[in-house]
Amino acid sequence: MPPESHLPAGKTLDEQASHCFGCSPINPIGLQLTFTLTTEAENITATATVQLTRNHEGPPGYLHGGIIATLMDEAMSKLNRPLNLIAMTRNLEVDYLRPCPIETPLTLTAHHLHREGRKLFHSATLTHPDGTVLATAKGLFLAIDPALLNRRQP
Numbered sequence: 001m002p003p004e005s006h007l008p009a010g011k012t013l014d015e016q017a018s019h020c021f022g023c024s025p026i027n028p029i030g031l032q033l034t035f036t037l038t039t040e041a042e043n044i045t046a047t048a049t050v051q052l053t054r055n056h057e058g059p060p061g062y063l064h065g066g067i068i069a070t071l072m073d074e075a076m077s078k079l080n081r082p083l084n085l086i087a088m089t090r091n092l093e094v095d096y097l098r099p100c101p102i103e104t105p106l107t108l109t110a111h112h113l114h115r116e117g118r119k120l121f122h123s124a125t126l127t128h129p130d131g132t133v134l135a136t137a138k139g140l141f142l143a144i145d146p147a148l149l150n151r152r153q154p
């Protein structure tokens with residue numbers, strides 16, 4: 001959790017990001033993902049169960065690839081807070097291994113791999129309940145100056 005003093009007066013980071021398409025509980029058209037974070041020494045993990053609908057369909061019965069990329073991005077972004085950093089996605093690479101079914105409880109997991117200064121390297125997987133890995137991703141996140149939050153466009 002970044003120190004509150006880094007944020008605009010009176011606003012927590014959660015309030016700043018209160019309409020995040022991936023994780024806001026109050027964005028009616030968002031994915032409303034809820035993550036469980038595990039932080040043990042260098043092992044930082046974010047996990048969510050994701051069960052989406054035809055609203056997120058690409059091929060009939062399967063998730064749209066852009067939605068899958070969003071899931072990966074969102075999961076990896078959740079690793080930045082335990083690192084006590086505000087960071088943005090700089091590079092996202094997705095391998096679409098198998099079609100990802102809608103209406104199925106998929107497991108979305110992200111791991112922090114390593115850090116080089118401002119550069120945070122993360123990975124993520126989306127897994128079918130039968131254990132098949134459907135998609136994998138790598139992400140590079142860049143820590144930003146928290147003061148930039150003040151310059152955010154409305």
Ligand SMILES: CCCCC/C=C\C/C=C\C/C=C\C/C=C\CCCC(=O)SCCNC(=O)CCNC(=O)[C@H](O)C(C)(C)COP(=O)(O)OP(=O)(O)OC[C@H]1O[C@@H](n2cnc3c(N)ncnc32)[C@H](O)[C@@H]1OP(=O)(O)O
Binds near residue numbers: 017073077142
């Ligand atoms: C200004 C407004 C800021 C508003 C901030 C708001 C919120 C804060 C964010 C999150 C917290 C809240 C909620 C979560 C929200 C969303 C969750 C999902 C996360 C996202 O969805 S977030 C949106 C998508 N995201 C963007 O909208 C970023 C647009 N972008 C930029 O704003 C800049 O791009 C920035 C700041 C990221 C970096 O800018 P920069 O100028 O500081 O750094 P630069 O670009 O130079 O790259 C640095 C070094 O990465 C190396 N590099 C590049 N590619 C590489 C690769 N593939 N492999 C290895 N290294 C690579 C270069 O080679 C260089 O290396 P070196 O420094 O060593 O030369």
